[in-house]
């Protein structure tokens with residue numbers, strides 16, 4: 001597998017403009033002769049599909065929900081970064097680059113990160129032009145707030161529904177292009193496989209979730225924007241339908257999978273409450289701007305939280321990290337929460353929770369100010385827990401949230417399969433080993449509005465506008481997908497899909513979650529094949545393949561998670577260092593901080609499929625630091 | 638807690654459908670309504686039955702996917718709450734709970750509790766956008782927007798497109814949904830240039846999809862999980878009247894948006 005990053009040979013701040021000037025173009029009259037498939041209608045997919053369609057390409061857009069607007073991006077709450085420096089607090093493209101690299105613990109490509117920071121300001125302009133109603137100050141200017149892990153205020157927001165508004169903006173452009181006939185929208189339509197012809201991605205196989213029809217679609221390029229794989233843990237903050245299927249199928253067709261073990265565990269979710277818990281709800285981390293995190297200082301505390309005096313409260317983040325306090329990066333916050341709970345200081349059911357307390361903020365700023373900032377989040381919390389944050393500290397606990405890993409892509413966002421691109425959370429590109437808050441949406445929209453529309457032209461311009469819709473590889477793909485569906489329906493065992501997924505999640509959370517060790521990962525690698533066997537022998541998928549069948553959909557996704565989880569554990573094992581969200585028990589400083597190994601691990605690990613039942617091959621893309629030398633992350637001083 | 642669930646079962650859009658009753662037991666009050674249905678489905682699966690099909694995705698009240706009428710009310714008895722945010726602690730132990738799909742001509746049942754809401758998407762496609770290409774745009778602060786206006790636009794833009802307003806309306810009207818988008822964009826300077834085309838085209842599409850007309854029952858607002866205000870229907874009506882009276886000619890007829 002050749003891993004050519006295609007990073008342009010130019011100074012960082014001129015890289016993207018130089019690159020753009022040298023890309024080949026497809027002329028406006030020729031664009032409509034190219035057909036592009038975009039899988040996913042989240043921020044990445046909707047922005048990419050609408051932008052390419054507006055340029056004149058013919059686009060087929062796919063999502064498994066009943067409407068493009070329901071993609072998981074809709075749930076993003078807190079905000080989106082943009083290096084506008086409206087606050088005059090020293091922000092700049094360089095500083096956003098710096099924060100992203102440092103936050104990612106120096107495991108991302110400098111060139112990509114710089115471009116992301118550079119494009120960030122255009123995204124805000126684009127969204128405002130679409131009518132996204134960002135929060136404004138009294139004078140009518142855009143408002144900003146600060147978000148986890150940084151010292152400037154560069155986050156733009158719409159109350160607690162920034163993702164919803166940005167996605168509705170992108171989907172409005174998609175709707176317009178659908179009406180204009182440039183986009184053909186395929187809703188309730190799930191990708192089951194990717195078709196590679198003569199070494200190039202030329203189409204996909206889908207199942208119509210309503211009729212069950214399995215069909216092929218051909219194109220000149222395929223763009224995956226299918227989101228992240230946090231649902232490998234079963235319980236995560238992701239929507240129920242989020243899955244690894246599209247990227248996993250791509251991997252099995254030759255696309256390298258990069259850094260699968262880099263997954264972010266978000267520190268502020270509502271703790272799980274019972275046996276049927278189906279997902280975890282995130283409380284936006286903007287809450288950490290005003291809320292103070294603490295646990296009782298002594299084990300066995302039984303008093304009501306409000307009557308625990310100051311001296312008996314352990315504000316562990318403020319004590320351990322005086323400079324950043326409650327705003328330390330997500331991984332640091334999550335690890336510390338696990339740590340205090342492991343010490344027996346946790347609160348709530350099973351002691352798996354810590355307090356996030358607004359008492360002092362309400363005292364200092366007044367009820368109204370706090371209400372203006374967080375009312376809908378408070379409301380959400382009381383709805384779920386039946387407790388009010390106005391009267392009692394919230395309880396929070398870390399939850400799997402975002403996956404930095406994903407398909408390996410070069411500077412043009414193309415995977416190792418020519419013609420197959422990956423954008424948004426589905427690629428690995430910009431966040432290294434850990435993502436900063438409010439940067440995921442930024443990356444999705446940078447990829448979709450500004451990068452892929454240009455880079456895809458360079459690829460397409462090198463290829464004919466030939467039609468492969470009659471190619472036997474497509475019929476073969478349909479047949480194979482049908483066989484897999486039939487196989488799932490034929491198992492007819494005794495276990496519900498849900499039960500096995502829950503067990504997979506628990507295993508991954510225990511052994512490949514916040515902290516990993518060789519022993520634990522070896523154990524997981526022993527257990528996973530057994531669980532997979534159990535699934536293929538004893539699951540029961542009711543109903544038929546010729547109808548809307550949600551158990552079948554879930555079973556297909558779980559089958560892929562069961563394979564994927566093994567590569568995830570292998571990757572965690574192979575990365576013999578701690579970095580960002582990946583903490584190996586064996587590699588910590590005496591204070592329990594991640595200990596990176598820049599000598600031998602300053603790289604991206606990329607896994608290559610080697611056929612059923614064979615161990616995948618591991619390749620490395622070396623990372624180079626020209627602008628910013630890696631430093632030990634230190635949020636203490 | 639224990640519940641008797643009376644749920645609508647319908648194999649596909651052609652089937653006539655009927656209610657079936659099931660019992661679910663050992664449910665804690667902290668279980669969400671959808672998790673209770675998950676539990677029912679696991680039970681059905683293990684006993685050789687067919688699980689109940691229902692839509693959901695985000696399970697936190699924002700994607701608009703979940704959609705069921707519970708005891709006669711869209712999204713159930715708790716105001717300003719989507720089905721996925723409803724918890725079993727809101728129900729009496731031992732209660733019989735009736736669960737049905739949205740019922741409206743424009744939303745045909747796909748299976749059990751799942752309906753086809755693509756009509757909503759087509760209304761959006763008819764004009765729910767500002768025409769902009771991707772690329773360099775003016776500096777946003779060069780067009781100041783009063784915070785109250787931005788907030789009001791956001792109130793309207795908070796609609797999650799769930800369709801409860803249609804299910805709640807005795808006339809199955811889609812006015813609240815349509816007006817939310819017309820108002821969101823109409824309130825902002827960015828939406829101004831296309832306002833006439835937008836309202837005319839969206840209303841035309843809405844009527845063509847077979848939604849009923851608005852008779853001011855107010856049930857839409859009452860059952861909307863996002864508390865979208867009925868005042869936006871007033872705004873739509875004003876926009877519509879103005880567009881109709883002041884400008885008979887449709888500029889789109891002559892000019893392509895490209």
Ligand SMILES: Cc1cc2nc3c(=O)[nH]c(=O)nc-3n(C[C@H](O)[C@H](O)[C@H](O)COP(=O)(O)OP(=O)(O)OC[C@H]3O[C@@H](n4cnc5c(N)ncnc54)[C@H](O)[C@@H]3O)c2cc1C
Pocket residue numbers: 039040041042043044045062063064065068070071072073074075076077078079080081162163189190191192225226227228237238239242243245246282401402423424425426437438439440441442444
């Ligand atoms: C609760 C929550 C809050 C967040 N808050 C923030 C925040 O404040 N700021 C921030 O920057 N980021 C935030 N994030 C992260 C951010 O929302 C996501 O990383 C981002 O939205 C991912 O967008 P996407 O376009 O890559 O994929 P998604 O939005 O996940 O979309 C995936 C799309 O792919 C489709 N799809 C997937 N698989 C298939 C298949 N097999 N066949 C067909 N279609 C398929 C789906 O239908 C969907 O349309 C948050 C995430 C969560 C979970």
Ligand code: SF4
Pocket residue numbers: 795796797798799800801802803813814817857860861862863864865
């Ligand atoms: S107006 Fe309310 S009820 Fe109607 S679709 Fe929007 S959110 Fe749902």
Ligand code: FES
Pocket residue numbers: 692693694695696697698699700701702703719720721722
């Ligand atoms: S499942 Fe998303 S709103 Fe209910």
